[in-house]
Amino acid sequence: MALAGxxxxxxxxxSVWTALLASLLLGCLNALIRPILQLLALPLTLLTFGLFGFVVNAAVLWLTASMIGSDFHFYGFGWALLISIIMSIVNLIISSFLNRE
Structure with a gap:
């Protein structure tokens, strides 16, 4: 919701309910589909020194949006990629903050 704002x-x-549904579905897809995609994309990930991982994350976000429907969508794959990068950076900051304590 924050990134949509x-x-x-x-x-x-x-709506907030759509965001909650999307986050629940994204969590499930990250647990089930993302590891398979990362394994399939391993050669490209190694070739790009890990940067292709952002494309895999964007693909999972795009898949989430396509499963939710018109209530949750991106205006292009580039936006999904940018939001994937922002989400990764925020996750890194929060994780490093929580690991300090």
């Missing part, structure tokens, strides 16, 4: 030209979320 910050980047309204890149992502559309209809």
């Amino acid at each position: 910050l980047l309204p030209q890149g992502i559309y979320v209809k």
Whole structure:
């Protein structure tokens, strides 16, 4: 929801309930589909020194949006990639903050 508020030209979320449903589905897809995609993309990930991992994350976000429907969508794969990068950076900051204590 925060990214939809910050980047309204890149992502559309209809309501808080849609965001909660999308986050639940994203969590499930990250647990089930993302490891398979990472394994299949391993050669490209190694070739790009790990940067292709952002593309895999964006693909999972794109898959989430396609499963939710018109209530949650990105205005292009580039936006999904940018939001994937922002989510990774925020996750890194939060994880490093929580690991200090």
